[in-house]
Amino acid sequence: MASTETAPHDVETALQFAKNDKRRMLHVVYRVGDLDKTIDFYTECLGMKLLRKRDIPEEKYTNAFLGYGPEDTNFVVELTYNYGVEKYDIGTGFGHFGIAVEDVQKVVDKVKSKGGKVTREPGPVKGGKSIIAFVEDHDGYKFELIQRPPTPEPLCQVMLRVGDLDRAVQFYEKAFGMKEFRRRDNPDQKYTLAMVGYGDDEYTTTVLELTYNYGVKEYTKGTGYGQIAVGTNDVYETAKALRACGGKITREPGPLPGINTKITACLDPDGWKSVFVDNADFAKELE
Ligand code: CO
Numbered sequence: 001m002a003s004t005e006t007a008p009h010d011v012e013t014a015l016q017f018a019k020n021d022k023r024r025m026l027h028v029v030y031r032v033g034d035l036d037k038t039i040d041f042y043t044e045c046l047g048m049k050l051l052r053k054r055d056i057p058e059e060k061y062t063n064a065f066l067g068y069g070p071e072d073t074n075f076v077v078e079l080t081y082n083y084g085v086e087k088y089d090i091g092t093g094f095g096h097f098g099i100a101v102e103d104v105q106k107v108v109d110k111v112k113s114k115g116g117k118v119t120r121e122p123g124p125v126k127g128g129k130s131i132i133a134f135v136e137d138h139d140g141y142k143f144e145l146i147q148r149p150p151t152p153e154p155l156c157q158v159m160l161r162v163g164d165l166d167r168a169v170q171f172y173e174k175a176f177g178m179k180e181f182r183r184r185d186n187p188d189q190k191y192t193l194a195m196v197g198y199g200d201d202e203y204t205t206t207v208l209e210l211t212y213n214y215g216v217k218e219y220t221k222g223t224g225y226g227q228i229a230v231g232t233n234d235v236y237e238t239a240k241a242l243r244a245c246g247g248k249i250t251r252e253p254g255p256l257p258g259i260n261t262k263i264t265a266c267l268d269p270d271g272w273k274s275v276f277v278d279n280a281d282f283a284k285e286l287e
Pocket of ligand 1: 096097098144157159209
């Protein structure tokens with residue numbers, strides 16, 4: 001048997017593990033062309049805090065972590081600035097990040113006062129009551145502002161487009177151990193969306209919002225969006241489960257050279273990347 005194949009009883013164990021593992025969405029990684037401008041926009045207009053920053057001159061990049069709470073409890077954004085790269089292609093597959101705010105109009109006014117771009121004025125969603133708006137950052141990443149009461153996790157959505165919703169949801173349920181919280185078909189606008197994630201519901205945790213546009217099977221990935229990171233107690237079992245469900249392992253499980261944090265990485269059936277990070281190693285990184 002090839003070393004990349006897994007015996008059937010091992011597959012069962014791995015899938016069971018994926019279901020019961022201690023998992024949480026840790027952060028979303030993407031590239032920006034001007035770190036200072038982006039940090040200013042996120043902190044001044046969107047109300048995020050700059051949590052940490054690390055410059056790796058020998059590799060010619062800088063990371064900045066921003067969010068609404070500490071990294072050991074909250075989902076955050078990890079921005080990468082590559083020295084000298086000022087522009088990225090966002091692609092057609094990435095949708096938006098969702099942010100729950102108490103007053104959408106107030107945030108939109110702030111964005112306008114700072115010269116930011118509003119691509120959809122505040123107003124109720126079609127056929128619903130909740131107030132939303134869309135704004136765009138310096139690089140063209142869209143943020144959906146969703147009016148909600150205070151929540152422990154304001155950074156509440158990462159929307160990605162997929163070519164087959166059932167296939168995608170099944171993958172995130174089985175291989176990632178996520179739950180489907182909600183599915184909504186919008187025949188008028190020819191799309192179906194599904195909210196999948198960890199935790200109890202889509203209002204107190206971050207979800208992946210998967211969107212299927214009728215008839216569209218393929219999207220471009222661009223060069224800007226990177227991946228989400230998910231915490232796990234065992235990257236080795238995780239990789240087995242991912243592989244058994246049709247995920248493509250792009251990094252075999254094991255410690256990263258230099259920092260010894262154990263990770264594994266995969267592509268989902270649509271080619272979206274995720275990295276699983278060992279929980280204990282991640283906690284050490286934050287110390
Ligand atoms: Co959304």
